[in-house]
Amino acid sequence: xxxxxxxxxxxxxxDDPELRYTQGxxxxxxxxxxxxxxxxxxxxxxxxxxxxxxxxxxxxxEVAENVAQSLTKGSRVIVTGRLKAPSAYQTAQGEARAxxxxxxxxxxxxxRYATAAVTRKAREGGPSAVAGDPWGxxxxxxxxxxxxxxxxxxxxxxxxxxxxxxxx
Numbered sequence: 001x002x003x004x005x006x007x008x009x010x011x012x013x014x015d016d017p018e019l020r021y022t023q024g025x026x027x028x029x030x031x032x033x034x035x036x037x038x039x040x041x042x043x044x045x046x047x048x049x050x051x052x053x054x055x056x057x058x059x060x061x062e063v064a065e066n067v068a069q070s071l072t073k074g075s076r077v078i079v080t081g082r083l084k085a086p087s088a089y090q091t092a093q094g095e096a097r098a099x100x101x102x103x104x105x106x107x108x109x110x111x112r113y114a115t116a117a118v119t120r121k122a123r124e125g126g127p128s129a130v131a132g133d134p135w136g137x138x139x140x141x142x143x144x145x146x147x148x149x150x151x152x153x154x155x156x157x158x159x160x161x162x163x164x165x166x167x168x
Contacts, residue, residue: 011035
């Protein structure tokens with residue numbers, strides 16, 4: 001959509017993901033990501049930390065459930081999404097503050113200081129959903145299984161179903 005501000009943030013989760021469900025049963029997760037800029041001070045030969053930026057991030061539906069299952073407090077993450085207008089509020093001490101909010105499009109662990117094992121989830125809902133097939137529209141084919149003889153894409157260079165031309 002035109003006019004949206006898309007950003008990518010790299011930081012650490014401040015808390016464990018908070019998974020909730022709407023009255024309609026739609027999953028929603030909230031996480032706070034803190035990102036602290038570091039600069040190298042050549043005069044003192046040390047790294048200086050800047051002020052931490054806190055961003056409230058929200059994901060919906062299947063992404064929300066995946067975040068809740070996969071990430072924990074302290075995890076270093078890379079988040080990309082649409083930035084929402086900041087909301088202003090006052091603290092209990094009367095200080096004026098504003099919070100940044102990000103609607104998550106993609107999120108994942110940073111592999112800079114860690115490793116991760118990726119597990120694909122099968123799509124739910126369709127009668128043709130097959131484990132290992134995220135689109136749920138292809139039949140399960142084991143390695144080495146015979147391909148249909150009339151499938152021109154599976155057998156390049158042969159005429160499929162009596163056709164003389166390439167199947168495209």
